[in-house]
Amino acid sequence: MTGIAIETHELVKQFGDKRAVDGIDLVVPEGGVYGFLGPNGAGKTTTIQILATLMRPDGGTASVFGHDVVREADEVRSMVSLTGQYSSVDEDLTGRENLQLLGRVLGYSRADARTRCDDLLEAFGLTDAATKQVKRYSGGMRRRLDIAASIVVTPRLLFLDEPTTGLDPRSRKQVWDIVRALTARGTTVLLTTQYLDEADQLAERIAVIDTGRIIAEGTSSALKSSVGSGALHVHLIDPGDRPRAIDILTRAFGDEVFPGSDPADVTGRVDDRSKVPAALATLAADGVELAGFSYGQPTLDEVFLALTGHTAEETLEAGDSTQNDPEGAVA
Amino acid sequence: MTTTEAPVAAEKLDAVLATGPRPPRASAVTTSLAFGWRALLRIRHVPEQLFDVTLFPVISVLLFTYLFGGAIAGSTSEYLQFVLPGILVQTVVMITMYTGIALNTDIEKGVFDRIRTLPIWRPSALVGALLGDAVRYTLASVFVVTLGLVLGYRPDGGLVGVVAGVAVLMAFSFAFSWIWTWVGLLARSAQSVMGISMMVLFPLAFLSPVFVDPSTMPDWLQTFVEINPISHAVYAVRGLMSGDSVGDEIMWTFIASAIIMAIFAPLTMRAYSRRR
Numbered sequence: 001m002t003g004i005a006i007e008t009h010e011l012v013k014q015f016g017d018k019r020a021v022d023g024i025d026l027v028v029p030e031g032g033v034y035g036f037l038g039p040n041g042a043g044k045t046t047t048i049q050i051l052a053t054l055m056r057p058d059g060g061t062a063s064v065f066g067h068d069v070v071r072e073a074d075e076v077r078s079m080v081s082l083t084g085q086y087s088s089v090d091e092d093l094t095g096r097e098n099l100q101l102l103g104r105v106l107g108y109s110r111a112d113a114r115t116r117c118d119d120l121l122e123a124f125g126l127t128d129a130a131t132k133q134v135k136r137y138s139g140g141m142r143r144r145l146d147i148a149a150s151i152v153v154t155p156r157l158l159f160l161d162e163p164t165t166g167l168d169p170r171s172r173k174q175v176w177d178i179v180r181a182l183t184a185r186g187t188t189v190l191l192t193t194q195y196l197d198e199a200d201q202l203a204e205r206i207a208v209i210d211t212g213r214i215i216a217e218g219t220s221s222a223l224k225s226s227v228g229s230g231a232l233h234v235h236l237i238d239p240g241d242r243p244r245a246i247d248i249l250t251r252a253f254g255d256e257v258f259p260g261s262d263p264a265d266v267t268g269r270v271d272d273r274s275k276v277p278a279a280l281a282t283l284a285a286d287g288v289e290l291a292g293f294s295y296g297q298p299t300l301d302e303v304f305l306a307l308t309g310h311t312a313e314e315t316l317e318a319g320d321s322t323q324n325d326p327e328g329a330v331a
Numbered sequence: 332m333t334t335t336e337a338p339v340a341a342e343k344l345d346a347v348l349a350t351g352p353r354p355p356r357a358s359a360v361t362t363s364l365a366f367g368w369r370a371l372l373r374i375r376h377v378p379e380q381l382f383d384v385t386l387f388p389v390i391s392v393l394l395f396t397y398l399f400g401g402a403i404a405g406s407t408s409e410y411l412q413f414v415l416p417g418i419l420v421q422t423v424v425m426i427t428m429y430t431g432i433a434l435n436t437d438i439e440k441g442v443f444d445r446i447r448t449l450p451i452w453r454p455s456a457l458v459g460a461l462l463g464d465a466v467r468y469t470l471a472s473v474f475v476v477t478l479g480l481v482l483g484y485r486p487d488g489g490l491v492g493v494v495a496g497v498a499v500l501m502a503f504s505f506a507f508s509w510i511w512t513w514v515g516l517l518a519r520s521a522q523s524v525m526g527i528s529m530m531v532l533f534p535l536a537f538l539s540p541v542f543v544d545p546s547t548m549p550d551w552l553q554t555f556v557e558i559n560p561i562s563h564a565v566y567a568v569r570g571l572m573s574g575d576s577v578g579d580e581i582m583w584t585f586i587a588s589a590i591i592m593a594i595f596a597p598l599t600m601r602a603y604s605r606r607r
Contacts, residue, residue, distance in 0.1 A: 026400075052448050056605070078353075078450035090369065104365040105451050107354035123343035144339070149445065153353045174339050181341065185348040215378075260349060287513035322532045 002047075003030040005157050005188040006051060007063060012059035013212075020046040023060070026204075028190060030156075032183050034227030035203030040093070043212040044192040045085060048159045051190070052082040052139050064157060081150035085161040087142055088149065091131040091135040095126050098134065103154045120148045124178075140171025147178055150260050151187075157180060161193045164198060176202060200224070207306060215307050232268045232276055234283070236294040241262040241288045248286060252279035258305065269306065270295070348605050362455035363462060370463020373433075379562060383429065384471040388422040392478055403543060408483050415479040415571035417541030418497060422475055423468045423504050424536060424561055425500050425591045428528035431511030435521045447603070454600060461508050471498045496571035499584055506588035509595035516602040535561050540569075560587035585605035 006028035013021040020045045028034045036044050049055040053063055053073040061068065067075040082088070089098045099120055105111030123126045124144045125229050129137060134145060143163060150158055160179065164172040179189055179202055194200050199206045200220045204262060208223065209218040216223055232253075242259060249257045249268040256269035270276060284292065357365075374380065392411075395418065398408030434457070437443045447454045476484075476493060486493050511528060518524045538555055545556045556562050563583040570577025 049444075049471070052444075054444055054447055077448055078356075080448065082443050082444060082448045084444045088441040089443035090373070090442050091440065092373050093369070097372055101365055101369050102449075105357055105362045105449060105455070107357040107361075112354065116581075119343070119347045122349045123340050125339050151348065154348050160585075177339055178344065181344045181348060185345065187348070230606075261476055 008062040010060035035206040036198035038209035081155035096130040359452035363458040366459020367462035431515030434515035496568040
């Protein structure tokens with residue numbers, strides 16, 4: 001009996017003459033993690049801000065657990081929490097003070113707020129840093145406090161906007177563990193990310209978003225099979241060899257071979273991994289020397305290329321001017 | 332350092348997630364006071380922000396008393412009697428602009444987004460910030476009056492008059508701050524809040540009876556001074572502190588406060604929910 005956590009219909013948000021969200025239809029089932037995958041400026045944050053009642057849509061409708069985000073904003077607020085892309089705790093206060101403040105405004109008595117806050121600090125490994133100002137925290141600690149602040153009252157739906165961007169691998173893993181613990185306890189998580197592997201690791205379903213539209217939606221395996229099972233990256237010693245390398249790899253894998261942003265890089269989409277060793281042998285036989293190579297999951301860039309025909313960076317450039325400055329409409 | 336990277340405690344985490352029903356919704360008073368507490372914590376952690384509260388009045392009092400006092404009132408001690416209540420009003424009204432600056436800084440840092448997604452009485456974060464500011468206004472008032480007493484200011488209204496004057500000033504400043512909450516929500520940066528505030532406050536604070544008797548001014552300027560709400564606050568506070576009866580001016584100060592709030596509190600709340 002899974003309900004629906006989020007439903008949007010033809011959602012639109014306009015900044016000036018730029019449509020940051022351009023007709024998004026979304027159905028997110030209750031429970032588990034739903035991944036929102038896309039480059040900077042694709043409209044992920046704007047969509048989350050509408051769903052979290054921070055922003056009004058210019059068109060379409062959105063509801064959270066059946067409550068309209070505009071007309072029933074207060075009901076929505078009592079069920080959701082938002083951990084934004086930027087630190088959403090007060091940096092001048094200590095970790096404990098931040099959590100206590102939230103405990104108080106969310107209705108805990110003074111004593112209960114203190115208990116709750118101590119429990120949270122302990123669970124998130126922040127007890128020792130409790131009395132330090134947040135501005136002295138490391139990136140990983142800050143992120144954990146941010147998430148702790150979102151579950152002072154455990155929400156039914158948690159928005160995590162790029163929770164691991166800029167974190168070291170260990171802190172990233174910790175955030176993943178927290179997300180898994182949350183969903184195990186029944187919280188639905190809507191997670192935005194620029195990393196395909198993160199969405200793949202955590203999310204049951206993934207929506208790929210580009211220039212304000214959802215361009216693909218489905219389970220992560222379905223999505224990946226639409227892109228190919230993997231990609232081979234080669235890094236050449238001599239960038240002058242690149243045309244030849246592209247030529248050889250195209251013959252080995254088919255059309256989906258393209259130059260990387262580094263002049264010595266080539267990437268090929270691989271549907272059948274058994275062809276990889278032979279392709280590498282052919283490069284060696286033709287005297288194309290490699291400084292390195294890797295075979296792995298397709299990156300967001302490749303997903304994008306496969307789905308849209310352009311890379312994520314191009315989207316970034318096109319959308320950047322308005323997307324990164326959502327206040328642009330204000331004088 | 333032992334306080335760096337402690338691991339996430341899995342069982343503990345599961346336990347905090349499993350806690351019982353959510354607490355009952357907090358009242359508007361509780362949430363406002365909690366945000367007021369936040370403002371006080373910020374003063375404790377960043378005491379530098381009190382420099383403006385203390386430095387500005389010292390400079391004003393010393394500058395105007397000793398530089399212009401003799402020329403304007405014949406003697407510096409007599410001028411101090413006249414100018415001190417005015418400087419008190421000017422100081423506190425000037426520091427109301429920090430309300431807007433603090434709010435704008437909150438927005439930039441993202442704290443604001445979290446606060447706005449909380450299921451609480453909407454104005455409580457703003458009201459709380461203003462309550463915290465009231466503490467700064469009180470500190471500034473105590474500071475100015477003490478400085479005046481040290482330099483020889485003697486209020487004929489006595490302690491009661493001084494306290495009543497400060498109380499009227501508090502009410503006026505609380506209302507006046509709503510202008511800056513609005514500006515703080517609309518402006519792009521803390522610097523522009525500062526710029527806008529100075530542009531508005533400087534003429535209002537100086538084209539008033541703070542430093543000189545308006546009867547020496549040209550007619551058109553006198554008209555402006557009489558309309559200026561800060562003038563009425565100055566007359567009311569000065570009257571109360573000198574023990575004169577100034578019921579009319581107190582009434583005008585409260586009417587001006589009510590009008591300012593009636594305009595800017597709704598504008599602020601509209602900007603607050605529309606933000607972005």
